[in-house]
Amino acid sequence: MALVYLKNKTNGITYVYESENYWDKDKQQSRSRRTCIGKLDPQTGAFIPSKRLNKPIKPSSSKADSTSVTESKRHYAGATFLLDAIGNKLGITADLKKCFPEQYDQMLSVAYYLILEDHNPLIRFPKWASTHKHPYGKDIPSQRSSELFASITEEGRERFFRLQGRRRTETEYWAYDTTTISSYSECLNQVKYGVNKEHDPIPQMNLALLFGEQSNLPFYYRKLPGNISDVQTVKSLIADMEFLDYKKIKLVMDRGFYSEANINALFQHHLKFLIGVKVSLKYVQSELETARTQLQKWENFNSDYDLFACSRTITWKYTQHRPYKGDVLEGERRAYLHLYFNKEKEAEDAMKLSRLLTRLKQELESGKRDPAHEKAYAKYFEVTSTPKRGAVIRPKQEAIDAAAKNYGYFAMLSNEIKDPIEALAVYRNKDLIEKAFGNLKERLNFRRMEVSSERSLDGKLFVEFVALIYLSYIKKEMQEKKLFQRYTMQGLLDELDVIECYERPGHDLRFGEITKRQRELYELLEVAPPSSL
Known part of the structure; x- marks a missing residue:
């Protein structure tokens, strides 16, 4: 018997049916019987068996189970097995299935290809698909991939952001930053000339990204016109956070996002923040003048970072313009100004x-x-x-x-963190988002946008983002287990990619031989190895 998943358009619930094929002698054609055996939990995607069943039936996670195999096949499956396990652990597969029930397996297959085939364009997907076991299990021609990208809706993306955001801890800071992606296309509305860090003399668009600092995983992005500066994006970010219903938000940003209006907006929406500020600002200079001598005393020296640090409690002059009342609300808010001095x-x-x-x-x-x-x-x-x-x-x-006079000094502002060294540790961990941008541009082959329509761009960018979640998890585990001393990321994936699996009609999926080194890699990445002979 095969399992069929059908979503009820009225209540949005996905029901699971057991489908049995049989031959109708009277009509001389194949027919099927379907029996509802349960449904999927709207929040977690877990299977909830029907109450009338004597015992729960666990549906297969793959559309192509052993009973549906019609011919013998041999595929590479060691690396895709790893990605399957990561997707289940992080809730990526469940969230995608919930948001894109018709396309999620194709989206995962494309994401797997982008991860495993470093720098290869999608035109080579058919060759990879024919030799690897992957969620969709079939080829996705170039034209079909364009249709796939165009079919990914804004509603589905927002729901995915909401679900992934809920899986992130509410106690961690979220690193927020932007990067530029260049394009030669004249058909994309948000591609504009602007200033970027790489000094590319071609039009571009900006990409804003949110990362969890403890999880080291991205869970939200937004594309912006190429001529929008960082400081202009903060209020839109705040609006998005409210729309996606994220709770207890804590943001860490560099000084490119600083402005009095943005700080007032963060206070207004009761958000916690840590942000870099320019030493040349008047109120920073005022505090620094009184703290210079004290700051460079030995008691304020931190040997871990080789610098001097101290904090000052300040009063922020808060203002809020209220157009609906035609007035300006003024008040005072407590904040912590962290000052640092480094000889180097x-x-x-x-x-x-x-x-x-x-x-x-x-x-x-x-x-x-x-x-x-x-x-x-x-x-x-x-x-x-x-x-x-x-x-x-x-x-x-x-x-x-x-x-x-200001050589060697730098400063940060927070409305929560009181200790300057704790603030510095949180702020420096923000570097992970810069490395994520590198993965997105280099490894995922997204430095130049090779799309010609807005819908294709939006869809491809989303699938690239899904792939980035997997890469970020693998990179985090490799760093924690010190695997980069022995492997590059591509080298580790290649080590697992050679493991084969066998599918035969009427038999369960079977994996080939797994070496001791491969088994250890799975365990270090916190994934149970597949069972082999």
Whole structure:
């Protein structure tokens, strides 16, 4: 007997039926009988047997069980077995099945391919599918993959974000950051010219990503126009958090997201935050002036990070514009300003400014002024011209000394974390999101968007995001178990990928020989190895 999953469009519940095929002699055709044996839990996706059954029947997790195999097959299955186990552990498979009951297995197969075949384009999927056991079990031609991406709805994506967000601990901080993805396409509305970290001279779009700092797993993303700055995205992020019904939100962000309006918005929505701030801000300078001497005392030195640290409790001047009442609500909020001083950073800052001043002076002397440097010219140099001597360039020593005064210092602001070292540890863990962007662009082959329509872009980006969850889990486990000392990620996946499985009509799925090293890898990744001969 085979199992059939049917979703009731009225109540949204997925019912599980036992389907038995038989030959109808009168109509001279094959028919089927279906018996409802239970349903899937709306929240967890777990099977709930019907009360009339004497004993629970556990439905198969695969559409192609041993009774449905019509021919003998041999496939590589060691790496996909690992991904199956991770998907079940993290709830990815259950959440996708709940959100995309008709497409989830195809989406998983494409995600598996992107993970296991490093840098290979989707045009090579048919070759991979013919040699590997994967959730869909069949080929997905290039045209069909475009249709698959276009069929992934916004409603389904949002539901998946909501389900995955609930699986993340509410006590951890969520790292928030953006990256740019370049494109040559002229058909995508959000592809715009903007400033990116890689200085690509082509249009781009931005991608915002949320990561759990303890779980090291992503659970939310949003694409943005390429000309939107980081500071403009925070209020939209807050609105999304409310819409997705995330609770007890704690955000950690770099100083590119800082503005008074954003801090006020975070206070207004009762969100906890830790954010980098510029030392040049007036209230930071005011606190730093009174703390400089105390800050660099030995008692404030931390040997783990080789820096000096202290905290100041400050009063934030809170304002809230209320258009519906036509007024401005003012008040005070408590916050913690964390100040740091690092000798190595002091030397780096001094060297950086010296190189900048040398470059600016050369540009002024040659007459090849850079429009982007006009403010810096005016800040650090006084340029005069005489008939005999021509242009005379004099440094503004007061401005240079003022900049040097802040060498080696940096600061952070929080409305929850009181201890400066705890704040620094949380903030530095934010680096994991930068590494995730690297995985998305490099390993998942998404540095350039090879799509021509908005719907295909949205769908492909979502499947790439699903693949990123798996990669993030594997990377976290490899780091904790120190597996990177012996393997690259691709090397580890290749080590497992050579394990074969055998399917024969009327027989259960059987795995081939598994070496001691392969078994140890499964166990270190916290996955029970498949049973073999």
